[in-house]
Amino acid sequence: MPVPISALPVHAPMTQFAVCCGELVVGGEPLSRLAARVGQTPFYAYDRALIQARVAELRALLPGTVRLHYAMKANPMPALLSWMVGLVDGVDVASAGELKVALEAGASPSSISFAGPGKREAELRQAVAANVLISIESFREVPLLQAMARELGWPARVLVRVNPDFELKHSGLKMGGGARQFGVDVEQVPALLADIGRAGLGFEGFHLYAGSQSLRAQAIAEALQKSYELALRLAAKAPGPIRVVNLGGGLGIPYFPGERHLELAPIGGTLAHLAQRAQTEFPGAALVLELGRYLVGEAGVYVARVIDRKVSRGKVFLVTDGGLHHHLAASGNFGQVLRKNYPVAIGNLMDATARETASVVGPSCSPLDVLADHMNLAVAQPGDLVVVFQSGAYGASASPQNFLAHPACVEVLV
Numbered sequence: 001m002p003v004p005i006s007a008l009p010v011h012a013p014m015t016q017f018a019v020c021c022g023e024l025v026v027g028g029e030p031l032s033r034l035a036a037r038v039g040q041t042p043f044y045a046y047d048r049a050l051i052q053a054r055v056a057e058l059r060a061l062l063p064g065t066v067r068l069h070y071a072m073k074a075n076p077m078p079a080l081l082s083w084m085v086g087l088v089d090g091v092d093v094a095s096a097g098e099l100k101v102a103l104e105a106g107a108s109p110s111s112i113s114f115a116g117p118g119k120r121e122a123e124l125r126q127a128v129a130a131n132v133l134i135s136i137e138s139f140r141e142v143p144l145l146q147a148m149a150r151e152l153g154w155p156a157r158v159l160v161r162v163n164p165d166f167e168l169k170h171s172g173l174k175m176g177g178g179a180r181q182f183g184v185d186v187e188q189v190p191a192l193l194a195d196i197g198r199a200g201l202g203f204e205g206f207h208l209y210a211g212s213q214s215l216r217a218q219a220i221a222e223a224l225q226k227s228y229e230l231a232l233r234l235a236a237k238a239p240g241p242i243r244v245v246n247l248g249g250g251l252g253i254p255y256f257p258g259e260r261h262l263e264l265a266p267i268g269g270t271l272a273h274l275a276q277r278a279q280t281e282f283p284g285a286a287l288v289l290e291l292g293r294y295l296v297g298e299a300g301v302y303v304a305r306v307i308d309r310k311v312s313r314g315k316v317f318l319v320t321d322g323g324l325h326h327h328l329a330a331s332g333n334f335g336q337v338l339r340k341n342y343p344v345a346i347g348n349l350m351d352a353t354a355r356e357t358a359s360v361v362g363p364s365c366s367p368l369d370v371l372a373d374h375m376n377l378a379v380a381q382p383g384d385l386v387v388v389f390q391s392g393a394y395g396a397s398a399s400p401q402n403f404l405a406h407p408a409c410v411e412v413l414v
């Protein structure tokens with residue numbers, strides 16, 4: 001029996017953007033005017049008011065003592081990063097290149113932390129010189145940091161990144177538990193702490209990151225709780241007082257049909273409880289949450305223009321000037337096993353009643369260059385604007401822009 005249409009999973013509604021006169025409104029402007037102002041398609045647009053509202057919503061829910069950090073690998077656009085620096089309590093960088101951009105965006109060194117499984121010596125030296133907090137992820141880093149600290153004449157500020165003995169359940173990307181390239185296995189952490197003590201590094205605390213892109217509040221709350229307990233257990237072996245306990249994050253956003261927005265209340269409840277305990281168990285320490293996509297992902301759209309409308313053996317293809325070279329994730333080639341559609345709409349025909357099943361493809365000579373496969377869309381013609389929602393994180397910077405030498409995309413903060 002065919003599945004009734006109403007039973008098929010659908011995308012979560014993209015109500016963060018208003019619609020006015022049939023057009024999607026981004027940054028207060030109807031899409032066609034915004035496209036004219038940008039001067040080209042394809043482009044990414046990030047709505048600063050939506051980012052601000054998202055941070056405010058989190059702040060209202062989190063205990064006041066929990067620090068909110070932005071993991072800038074989600075979206076390193078310099079203007080956006082400057083905006084974030086004014087909204088959050090710290091920036092997490094994953095390379096010396098990101099460190100440079102974070103400093104230029106006005107982040108204060110004391111609020112920057114640097115993590116990554118393969119830090120080159122030059123990067124470690126830059127981080128020590130900048131006096132940012134370095135997450136140690138390997139025994140190798142201890143003598144290097146010791147030598148650099150001696151050379152520069154001040155102690156390197158360090159956290160220990162722990163590979164925990166649990167993972168974030170139901171997460172899109174597991175980054176802790178089992179055998180991982182990230183951090184140091186919890187069993188080996190006591191030996192690492194002893195090394196750090198002998199090397200005289202400026203030990204400040206622990207960094208845990210169990211996983212990413214989870215839409216299950218209970219699973220996230222449980223991982224935060226376990227991370228806290230683990231840090232508490234390890235604190236007995238610490239070579240100095242704990243000032244920072246970075247509990248990670250992993251808060252996801254809905255990308256695919258059937259996915260729903262995360263419920264924040266259980267996470268807020270767990271953190272309130274942990275913040276209360278921390279007053280006596282980690283006196284003087286800060287609890288940190290590090291979030292990337294949850295802060296910026298829903299505030300961004302990718303906009304491409306229809307170049308051609310083709311019908312092949314009854315199937316409609318909208319060929320656009322954008323595609324996988326700008327938006328690898330929406331094409332399904334950034335970590336998806338079975339390709340699923342991001343939410344997509346024709347942004348200048350939001351009220352259209354004439355609808356059809358169509359596929360949106362890019363200009364590359366590759367069958368992988370698909371932005372939407374078999375979606376119900378307004379009937380679009382060349383010149384119309386295709387919008388890919390949920391595109392504020394892991395978009396431009398996570399895409400192979402040089403592939404096939406098409407023009408680069410533009411990013412605007414509006």
Ligand SMILES: *Cc1c(COP(=O)(O)O)cnc(C)c1O
Pocket residue numbers: 071073074092115209212213248249250251290291292293294393
């Ligand atoms: C990537 C990363 C993040 C951000 O992940 P999101 O899914 O974007 O929230 C946070 N912390 C660490 C250590 C990361 O590697």
